[in-house]
C-alpha cells in the first residue's frame with residue numbers, strides 16, 4: 001500500500017510554475033535592511049511586533065497597578081488609565097498578534113513550507129514591512145503629542161472617541177486612525193503575497209490537501225484579513241472626516257460639556273457594525289494561524305499524524321466563512337433591533353461546532369501518541385487548556401440573555417483574554433521554541449524554556465480565573481476605580497491585588513524569555529537541520545538557517561502529506577514530505 | 592540571477608471541463624488556477640478586497656441616508672445642467688458614464704492587441720484609455736466645482752441632509768482617486784509598450800520583474816473594475 005495523495009491530484013494537469021527571479025543583494029543593507037527575502041522580512045516584522053508588544057505589556061502593568069492598588073500610584077490618573085486600556089488592546093490585537101502571525105510567521109513559513117523560493121512579489125513584500133513600521137511609529141508618536149494617545153477604548157466607538165473630554169480626542173485619535181489605515185495598506189501588500197504564494201507557487205507534488213495545517217491556518221487568516229480590514233479602513237476614513245471635515249457620518253446632534261455640537265443626524269451604530277464586521281473576523285485572524293500552528297506542534301511532538309486532517313482543513317475554512325456572519329454578538333446592548341440578537345446568537349453558536357471539532361481532534365492527536373514533553377509541546381498543551389476555557393465562556397457570552405448582564409464586566413475581559421490573548425500567545429511561544437532552531441541554527445535553552453512555560457501558564461491562570469468571578473460580581477471593565485459600590489464586596493479588592501501581583505510576575509517572566517532568545521543565539525546548543533525529526537519541507541533545507549532561495553539548486557518534490565509520523569513498518573518514526581514511496585527505509589518488514 | 596525549477600508544462604495534459612475541472616485544478620499541485628500568472632491572480636484578489644472597501648462605503652452611504660433626520664436632496668435636480676436654456680437632469684453624469692464605459696472598450700482592445708504583440712495599436716489604445724479616464728476625472732472636477740459653488744460642503748448643504756455632501760465627496764473622491772491612479776499606471780504601461788520593454792522582457796525599474804504582455808491584461812482588470820464600481824455608484828447615488 002502506498003501513501004499517495006487521497007485526492008484527485010493525479011487527474012489534474014500538472015501546471016507550469018514560472019521561474020522565480022530572485023534579486024540577490026550584495027551589500028549588508030540590501031541583505032538585511034531593504035531586504036526582499038521573505039525570511040529577513042519575517043524577522044523584521046517579528047522584532048518590530050515584539051518591540052511594540054512590550055509597550056503594550058508595560059501598559060497592562062499600569063492598569064493592573066491601578067486596579068490592584070488604587071490610590072497608591074500617583075502617576076496613573078483616570079485619563080492615562082483609559083489611554084493604557086486603549087493602546088494596550090489595540091497594540092496587542094493588531095500591531096503585535098496580527099503582525100506577528102501573518103507578517104512574521106507567514107513570511108517565514110509560507111515559502112519554506114510550500115516549497116517556494118520566496119513570496120511571489122518580493123518587492124511588494126518588502127514595502128509591506130516598511131509601511132507597517134511607519135504605522136507603528138505613528139502609533140508611538142501618539143504618546144508624545146499634546147493630549148497623548150486616544151483613550152476611547154480599542155473599539156474607538158464614536159461619538160465619544162472624537163469628543164473633547166475623551167483623552168487624546170484630537171491628536172491621539174487622528175494618529176490612531178491614520179496609523180490603522182497605514183497598517184491596513186501595508187498588510188494588504190503582504191497579504192496578497194501570502195495568498196498568491198499559497199495558491200499559485202507551490203512546488204511539484206504539493207497539493208492543497210498536502211499542505212501543513214500551519215499554512216492552512218495562515219492562508220485562511222490572510223483571506224479573512226483581506227476581506228475584513230476594508231470595513232475598518234472605511235470606518236477610519238469616515239471617522240477622520242467627522243473629526244477633520246465636520247461631516248456627520250457617525251455623529252448625531254448632541255450637547256457635549258454644555259455646548260451644542262456642530263454635528264447633526266449621524267449614525268453611531270453604523271460605526272459599531274463596521275467595526276465589528278472587521279472585529280470579529282479579527283479574532284479569527286489571530287486564532288486561525290494559532291489553530292494551524294498548534295496542530296503541527298502537537299503532531300510533531302506527539303510523533304503521531306494529526307487526527308482528522310481533512311476535517312481540520314474544512315473546519316478552518318468553515319470557521320473563516322462563518323466568522324463574517326456573527327459580528328453583532330458584540331452589539332447585544334447597542335440598541336440594535338432585538339431580532340438581530342436572535343440571528344447572531346444562532347450563528348455564533350453554530351461556529352462552536354467546527355471549533356469544538358478541532359479541539360476534539362487535537363486531544364485525539366495526543367491520545368496514544370508518543371508524547372515528548374518538549375517546550376513547544378508544553379505550550380501547545382497550554383493552548384488547548386486556555387482555548388477550551390475561553391471557548392466555554394464564549395458560549396455564555398454568545399447567548400443574548402446571559403450576555404446582557406455580563407456585558408462590559410470583567411467577565412468579558414477574562415473571556416477574551418483566555419481565548420484571544422493567552423491561547424494565541426501560548427502558540428506564539430510554542431512556535432518560537434519550535435522554529436528558532438531553523439531560524440538561527442541553535443536550540444533555545446530548555447531549562448529556561450520550561451521555567452518560562454510553567455510560570456506563564458500558571459501565572460495567566462492566576463490572573464484570569466479570578467477575573468471571571470469579579471465579572472460575576474459585576475465589576476465593570478474600563479473603570480479607573482469602582483469606589484464604594486454597594487454590590488461589590490470589599491473582598492473584591494484583595495482579589496484584584498492578587499491578580500496584579502500575578503500579572504507583574506508573568507510580565508517579569510517574559511524577560512527570561514527575551515534573555516533566552518538573545519543568549520541562545522550566541523551560546524545555544526547547535527541544532528542541526530532537523531532537531532525535532534519533523535516531516536515538513538522547512539526542515540529539509542540544505543542549509544540551516546536557509547539561504548536566500550531556500551532550497552539550493554533544485555526545489556524539493558513532495559510525495560506525501562505532512563503527517564507521516566510513526567508509520568508502521570518504516571525504520572524512522574517520520575517520513576519527510578519529499579521522500580518518495582520507494583525510498584522509505586523499511587528493514588524490519590517487507591511490504 | 593535566475594533559478595529554474597523543473598516543471599511540467601500545462602500543455603502536456605488536456606484540461607478537464609466544468610466543475611470536474613475546477614475540482615481537478617484545486618486538488619492538483621503547484622497552482623490552483625491553471626495558466627493564471629501570478630500578477631493576474633494577485634490583481635484579482637486585490638480587487639476582491641477593494642470590492643469590500645467600496646461595498647463598505649456604499650452600504651454606509653445607504654445607512655446614513657436612511658437614518659438622516661433631514662430630507663435627502665433630489666439627485667436629479669442637484670445634478671442637472673442647464674444646456675441651451677433647458678435644465679437637463681443628470682446630463683453630465685450620463686456623459687461621464689458614457690466616457691468611462693467607452694474607456695473600458697478601448698482597454699479591452701488594447702489587451703487584445705497586446706496579446707497579438709501589436710505594439711503600435713496597444714500603445715495608442717492604452718493612451719486613448721488614459722485620455723478617456725483623464726476626461727472623466729476632469730468632468731468630475733467640474734461637477735465638484737459646480738456643487739461647491741452651489742454651497743454643497745462635506746459638512747452641510749442648502750438642499751437638505753448634511754450627509755448628502757459628505758457621502759458625495761467621500762465616495763466620488765475615493766473613486767476618482769482610483770481612476771487617477773489608473774490613468775497614471777496606464778501611461779506607465781503605455782510607455783513600457785512603446786519602448787518595447789514587454790517584448791524584450793526588460794526588468795521593471797522598481798521590482799526587477801521581467802516585462803510581458805500579461806501586464807496589459809492585469810492593468811485592464813483594474814480598469815474594468817473601476818468602471819464597474821462606477822456603475823454601482825451611479826445606480827445608488829444618482830438614480831436613487
Ligand code: HEM
Nearest residue numbers: 060063085086089092093153154155420421477478479503
Ligand atoms: C500579561 C498579560 C496581560 C495583562 C495583565 C492584561 C491586562 C489587561 C487589563 C487590566 C485590561 C483592561 C481592563 C479594563 O479596565 O477594562 C486589558 C484589556 C484588554 N486586553 Fe489585555 N492583558 C494582557 C495581555 C493581552 C494580550 C496578549 C492581548 C491580545 C489579544 C490583550 C488584549 C486586550 C484587549 C483587546 C483589551 C480591551 C481593551 C479595551 O477595553 O479597549 N491583552 N488587558
Ligand SMILES: [Cu+2]
Nearest residue numbers: 280283327330
Ligand atoms: Cu465576535
